[in-house]
Amino acid sequence: MMPSPPTPPAAAAPYVELRSAERVPDTHAWPAGPDDHHPSVEAVGRDAVPVVDVGDPGAARAVARAAEEWGAFLLVGHGVPARVTAGVEEQVARLFALPAPEKARAGRRPGEASGYGYPPALHLPKRMWSEGYTFPAAAVRAEFRRVWPDGGDEYLRFCDVMEEHHWEMRALGGRLLDVFFGALGLTADQIAAGETERKIRETLMATMHLNLYPRCPEPERAMGLAAHTDSGFFTFITQSPVPGLQLLRRGPDRWVTVPAPPGALVVVLGDLFQLLTNGRFRSALHRAVVNREQDRISVPYFLGPPADLAVAPLASAVPPGRKAAFRAVTWPEYMGVREKALRTDASALAMLQVEDEGEDGGVPPKS
Numbered sequence: 404m405m406p407s408p409p410t411p412p413a414a415a416a417p418y419v420e421l422r423s424a425e426r427v428p429d430t431h432a433w434p435a436g437p438d439d440h441h442p443s444v445e446a447v448g449r450d451a452v453p454v455v456d457v458g459d460p461g462a463a464r465a466v467a468r469a470a471e472e473w474g475a476f477l478l479v480g481h482g483v484p485a486r487v488t489a490g491v492e493e494q495v496a497r498l499f500a501l502p503a504p505e506k507a508r509a510g511r512r513p514g515e516a517s518g519y520g521y522p523p524a525l526h527l528p529k530r531m532w533s534e535g536y537t538f539p540a541a542a543v544r545a546e547f548r549r550v551w552p553d554g555g556d557e558y559l560r561f562c563d564v565m566e567e568h569h570w571e572m573r574a575l576g577g578r579l580l581d582v583f584f585g586a587l588g589l590t591a592d593q594i595a596a597g598e599t600e601r602k603i604r605e606t607l608m609a610t611m612h613l614n615l616y617p618r619c620p621e622p623e624r625a626m627g628l629a630a631h632t633d634s635g636f637f638t639f640i641t642q643s644p645v646p647g648l649q650l651l652r653r654g655p656d657r658w659v660t661v662p663a664p665p666g667a668l669v670v671v672l673g674d675l676f677q678l679l680t681n682g683r684f685r686s687a688l689h690r691a692v693v694n695r696e697q698d699r700i701s702v703p704y705f706l707g708p709p710a711d712l713a714v715a716p717l718a719s720a721v722p723p724g725r726k727a728a729f730r731a732v733t734w735p736e737y738m739g740v741r742e743k744a745l746r747t748d749a750s751a752l753a754m755l756q757v758e759d760e761g762e763d764g765g766v767p768p769k770s
């Protein structure tokens with residue numbers, strides 16, 4: 404689900420050199436849109452972003468609460484070495500610091516899933532104040548030959564670091580998935596014996612999207628990454644210590660700035676997880692804002708089903724005697740539905756909802 408009305412896509416302009424800009428050019432200046440009518444607030448009191456320690460015996464309960472209320476949380480106690488996270492940020496900064504023609508060698512062409520370029524699923528009237536690079540996490544070595552065709556030390560170092568990050572995140576993804584299953588009420592035995600649960604855990608696919616948000620001379624006129632929900636199951640976001648990620652809290656609607664405590668990963672739930680949990684866990688509307696002083700890097704690691712796996716509500720998430728609230732869909736099908744929904748200002752999840760005695764299927768109102 405994305406909040407903005409359908410708008411003509413921005414002209415396929417190449418990235419402008421954002422770092423040296425003294426003003427925000429017209430192409431990047433965002434008029435006050437629906438998102439901007441909500442105030443941005445600090446993450447304190449009832450707006451404190453939930454923190455979950457994955458090693459805590461009460462983790463499943465904490466995850467259930469956060470997933471129902473926020474669709475997002477900060478994850479600690481995950482065991483990913485700080486050395487790996489620091490290495491990733493260093494390598495991503497180095498990648499984006501390469502001269503423009505070197506990055507352009509890996510430019511993502513229309514219809515391609517990977518490469519240097521704009522977020523593939525956001526079609527917006529204005530450009531965003533960021534640079535991006537998307538690739539399947541398992542294909543880092545093949546992908547980055549496009550940037551460093553001759554291989555060499557820089558290439559090898561980049562790939563080693565990204566691969567180690569991928570292994571850590573993939574293992575953590577499987578572990579957190581079981582915590583989510585526990586949060587739905589499954590016992591350890593049921594999780595171990597469940598055929599669907601096993602299939603989902605074993606086939607989880609990972610995509611990485613590297614984001615650089617350069618510091619901006621007029622941050623209030625620019626947008627780092629426009630408001631969106633992620634489409635997959637869930638996303639781990641490794642972010643630099645510079646805050647910028649915001650989550651939309653409802654009633655009254657307000658943007659909450661997610662803190663960036665050292666070592667914490669942000670977990671954001673996606674639309675297919677809302678569908679998988681029959682609407683019990685919610686995907687989170689989020690965006691990234693920019694600031695005047697510092698560049699910010701974020702490295703989201705998207706986990707979702709393989710392209711040919713149809714995702715339907717888990718039996719354990721459908722209340723006894725009720726029908727599943729959504730029809731089954733594959734990830735590529737869902738992307739198509741979402742694209743169509745965007746053009747008609749509809750909610751993609753609502754389009755997949757199955758009528759059932761008029762009860763709430765768990766789709767939140769469009770913002």
Ligand SMILES: C=C1C[C@]23C[C@@]1(O)CC[C@H]2[C@@]12CCC[C@@](C)(C(=O)O1)[C@H]2[C@@H]3C(=O)O
Binds near residue numbers: 516523524
């Ligand atoms: C796995 C994916 C999720 C994503 C589309 C993609 O194929 C690769 C990039 C991801 C991203 C990152 C920025 C925001 C977003 C909406 C977009 O346009 O590209 C997400 C996509 C998503 O979650 O649907």
Ligand SMILES: O=C(O)CCC(=O)C(=O)O
Binds near residue numbers: 633647648691
């Ligand atoms: O920069 C961030 O923290 C968020 C990135 C994000 O939401 C995305 O790439 O999908």
Ligand SMILES: [Fe+2]
Binds near residue numbers: 631632633689703
């Ligand atoms: Fe996102």
